[in-house]
Amino acid sequence: MGFIKKSQSVQSPVRQRAQDRARHTFKQLLSYISWLILSIIIIAWLLDAFYWHSNYIVTKSISLGAGLNGATHLVFAWAVFRHTGSRARRHIVNNLYLGQMLKWAVTLAGFVGAFILVKPLSTIGMFCGFIIMQCCYVWILWRIDK
Numbered sequence: 001m002g003f004i005k006k007s008q009s010v011q012s013p014v015r016q017r018a019q020d021r022a023r024h025t026f027k028q029l030l031s032y033i034s035w036l037i038l039s040i041i042i043i044a045w046l047l048d049a050f051y052w053h054s055n056y057i058v059t060k061s062i063s064l065g066a067g068l069n070g071a072t073h074l075v076f077a078w079a080v081f082r083h084t085g086s087r088a089r090r091h092i093v094n095n096l097y098l099g100q101m102l103k104w105a106v107t108l109a110g111f112v113g114a115f116i117l118v119k120p121l122s123t124i125g126m127f128c129g130f131i132i133m134q135c136c137y138v139w140i141l142w143r144i145d146k
Helices: 012-054 057-082 091-117 123-145
Strands: none
Touching: 012 057, 012 123, 057 091, 057 123, 091 123
8 A cells, every 4th residue: 555654754643733723823923914914014114204304214124123023923933832642741942931031142243233233223222123023922822813
């Protein structure tokens, strides 16, 4: 009949469904983050073009803050949810600590890199973009939960 190649893994249907569900949730989170960052950039661009007139320095700063926050949350989600299922609960709990430490390291490195490498930069704009994204995660988690 059919032989399973050595490179193919055999998983139970329940485990496969759990992995598919986790993959779908991660893709949905990535989609929400992408649309959210895009909408923040467009709103900041419109405000900068018609109200602030700062040669798009504020738009660039808000975009960097929002993008940095999105990247750190994706790093956290990747680190924590690499393992799925009830048997992997110990891995998931241990990876919560690893994910949080990676998130803080990427956040710190991102802010330091932005402040050193990007000139001119609006510090308040970058922090506002970061905080706006942080507040919008409540909305994202509410949408995923439904």
